[in-house]
Every structure is written in structure tokens, then in C-alpha cells.
Amino acid sequence: MAEEKGHPxxxxxxxxxxxxxxxxxxxxxEKLLHGKKGRLLExxxxxxxxxxxxxxxxxxxxxxxxxDPYMRRxxxxxxxxxxxxxxxxxxxxxxxxDESFDxxxxxxxxxxxxxxxxxxxxxxxxxxxxxxLLFLEHVRGEGWRGRGQDLLRPLWEKVAGGCQxxxxxxxxxxxxxxxxxIEWESLPAVWPVQPILLGKARRRAMA
Numbered sequence: 661m662a663e664e665k666g667h668p669x670x671x672x673x674x675x676x677x678x679x680x681x682x683x684x685x686x687x688x689x690e691k692l693l694h695g696k697k698g699r700l701l702e703x704x705x706x707x708x709x710x711x712x713x714x715x716x717x718x719x720x721x722x723x724x725x726x727x728d729p730y731m732r733r734x735x736x737x738x739x740x741x742x743x744x745x746x747x748x749x750x751x752x753x754x755x756x757x758d759e760s761f762d763x764x765x766x767x768x769x770x771x772x773x774x775x776x777x778x779x780x781x782x783x784x785x786x787x788x789x790x791x792x793l794l795f796l797e798h799v800r801g802e803g804w805r806g807r808g809q810d811l812l813r814p815l816w817e818k819v820a821g822g823c824q825x826x827x828x829x830x831x832x833x834x835x836x837x838x839x840x841x842i843e844w845e846s847l848p849a850v851w852p853v854q855p856i857l858l859g860k861a862r863r864r865a866m867a
Contacts, residue, residue, distance in 0.1 A: 689710055714744055761787055765795070812825060
């Protein structure tokens with residue numbers, strides 16, 4: 661698998677200033693993980709901001725993939741400290757067999773991947789039947805907010821490591837045939853990264 665070129669400047673910025681929202685992010689993801697046990701895959705781990713959360717959970721065996729070598733380098737120390745298996749890997753080509761995990765977590769990732777529909781299919785593929793895709797993602801807003809995101813997207817994409825503000829991610833999740841029982845809540849957020857959806861979807865049991 662070819663390694664991504666990466667975004668060294670954005671990785672350095674996110675690794676430093678992203679810490680400001682680290683506690684909030686962990687708190688929201690902790691809601692998603694409540695009562696969960698088994699094998700968890702985090703897709704797009706970035707610098708490993710969520711790894712301390714996993715260190716508290718002895719009932720979860722966590723694997724994480726991150727394509728950007730600069731982000732992954734920042735995450736390596738946290739992975740060792742908190743017992744996370746960290747691997748290179750793209751969301752669109754997950755290096756795992758079918759039905760490998762009980763849960764897959766994506767947090768502020770589907771805004772950035774090059775092929776989001778393919779990434780969603782891959783996340784569903786590696787889930788066991790009945791397993792859950794857990795997500796925290798920002799999506800395109802409605803009305804003037806959405807139109808503003810459309811206008812701002814080209815500039816934002818350049819300065820934010822490829823992040824696209826106006827993706828209808830919740831629609832793509834609903835369209836994925838391997839997923840069912842999709843539900844979410846909208847979290848407080850500040851435009852232009854608004855709304856942010858916290859939710860889950862269940863892997864369909866195949867006949």
C-alpha cells in the first residue's frame with residue numbers, strides 16, 4: 661500500500677493547537693464508547709488525541725490506523741503509552757479482513773478522506789454483523805450556513821489539511837447498504853464547522 665504524502669505543516673499545527681479541543685473531543689467520544697466491550701478500530705487517529713481515553717478501558721482492544729506519516733509520528737508515543745496498536749492505513753483501503761471488529765470509530769475524518777463513500781463501505785466491511793460504526797463528524801449545514809460553507813470550502817481545504825466543510829456525510833451513511841439503524845444527535849458547534857453529528861450505525865446481518 662502506498663503511503664500518503666502527508667501534510668507536515670497542518671500536522672504540526674493540529675498537534676499543537678488541536679489540544680485545545682482535546683478534552684471536549686474525548687468527552688463526546690466517551691459517550692459513544694459507554695458500555696462497549698471488544699475490538700475497536702479507530703480510523704484516522706491523527707496525533708492520537710483519543711488514545712488516553714482508551715488507556716482507561718481495559719475491556720476494549722484498540723487498533724488505530726492513520727495514513728499521514730507526520731500525524732502518525734506524533735501518535736506513536738501515545739500509542740505505546742496507552743496500549744494502542746497503531747498502523748499505517750487509509751480509510752478507503754483498510755488492511756483488515758472482513759468482520760474483524762466489534763466497533764469502528766471515525767472522528768472528524770470523513771470530511772477529509774478522498775473517497776468518503778468508499779471509506780464508509782470499508783468501515784462497514786470490517787465490522788462484524790451487528791457491530792457498530794461510531795461517528796463524530798461535521799457536515800454541511802442548511803440554508804445560508806450551507807451556502808457559506810460551499811463558498812469557503814476551497815480555501816478551507818487548502819489550510820485545513822484537505823478538510824471539506826460541506827460534505828453530506830449523514831446522507832452517505834444512510835445510503836450505505838451494509839448499515840442500518842443509523843441515528844445521531846447534533847452537538848453545539850461554531851460555524852463554519854457546523855453542525856457536528858454524534859451518532860452510530862449498526863452493521864447489517866447478511867443473509
